[in-house]
Each structure stands twice: as C-alpha cells, then as structure tokens.
Amino acid sequence: GHVHRVYHYTRHLILKNGGDPDPDDSAIAVAAAFHDLSFATDQTLDYLPPSIASATEHLETLGLAELAPAVGRMIGFHHKLTPYRAEDANLVEPFRRADLVDLFAVPGVGVPFALRREAQLLYPKCGFRGFVCRTLLLGALKQPWRPAPMLRW
Incomplete structure (x- = not known):
C-alpha cells in the first residue's frame, strides 16, 4: 500500500505545483516501488x-537507464x-513530501485529507507503520552510534 500511496501523492503534488507528472511517470513508479525495498527485504536502516x-539495475533491464540519476536522487x-x-527538485521534493505525509500523516504538505483517506481505503496500511517502528527500534538497538543512517540534511 505504501508504494501506491506515495506514487499517487507524488503525482498529485506535481500537478498541484503546475507540473505534468506524465512524462516522468516511469521514474515516479520505479522510485516508489524501490525506495524502501531494502528496508523491507534486508530489514536494515542503511x-x-x-x-x-536495485532500482538502477531494474531500469537498465527495462532499457530506461537514463532515468537512473533522477530515480536515484528521489530514493x-x-x-x-x-x-x-537541487537537481531534479521537481521530482525529488514532491516524492519526499509524499513519503512524509504517508508515513506520518503530516498536514500542510499539499496532500488533502480526502485524497489520503481515499488512498488508504484503496491501499490499506496493513501494519506498515508498526513494521517501520519495530525495524527502527531494532536497528537503533543494534547500532546505537548510528540510529538513523537514512536521514539526510
């Protein structure tokens, strides 16, 4: 569900900012699909x-290697x-905000409550937030000197 919600919220935010998400749809979809993949499969914070x-390899397999830099920045x-x-801010910033609103339901990032409610009905959370919290806690206990290596300034 998180992948679908982030994908749809990103498209909404690009449209809201006067952009057209259609030319970048493949980049948005691949970034959404892969952005937390190793978190889920490897259960690591790094x-x-x-x-x-993984996203770059997938894009190369599809013959879309030219999208790898933007997708890499989005992730x-x-x-x-x-x-x-910075570069590709028209994609990276809406993607960042979409992930933020989905994980923490942060108001004021441009995704209306009605869209969030509809997306959660279509793509339920199914314990995603609990999984994230458990993995963060375990990761912080395993590496207390590096509790959140995924955060960027």
Whole structure:
C-alpha cells in the first residue's frame, strides 16, 4: 500500500505545483516501488544505497537507464529533513513530501485529507507503520552510534 500511496501523492503534488507528472511517470513508479525495498527485504536502516542499486539495475533491464540519476536522487533524498532544492527538485521534493505525509500523516504538505483517506481505503496500511517502528527500534538497538543512517540534511 505504501508504494501506491506515495506514487499517487507524488503525482498529485506535481500537478498541484503546475507540473505534468506524465512524462516522468516511469521514474515516479520505479522510485516508489524501490525506495524502501531494502528496508523491507534486508530489514536494515542503511537501506538507501542498496535500494538505489536495485532500482538502477531494474531500469537498465527495462532499457530506461537514463532515468537512473533522477530515480536515484528521489530514493536517496526521500528522507531529507529539509526541502530538496537541487537537481531534479521537481521530482525529488514532491516524492519526499509524499513519503512524509504517508508515513506520518503530516498536514500542510499539499496532500488533502480526502485524497489520503481515499488512498488508504484503496491501499490499506496493513501494519506498515508498526513494521517501520519495530525495524527502527531494532536497528537503533543494534547500532546505537548510528540510529538513523537514512536521514539526510
């Protein structure tokens, strides 16, 4: 469910900002599918580099290697604590905000409550937040000197 919600919220935010998400639909879809993949499969907190590598490999297999830099930035900065303003900001920032609103239901990032409610009905959370919290806690206990390696300034 998280993948679908982030995908749809990202498209909504791009449209809301006056952009057209259609030309970047493949990049948005691949970034959404792979952005937390290694977190889920490897249950590690240092999951951004392997998630980017898996997404890049997938794009190369599809013959879409040219999308890898943008997708890599979308994945690599989706936990940035401040707004992203560098290359591909038109994709990275809406993606970052979409992930933020889905995980923490943060108001004021541009995704209306009605859209969030509809998306959660279509794509239920099914224990996702609990899984995230458990994995974060276990990771912090295993590596207390590095409790959140996925965060970026």
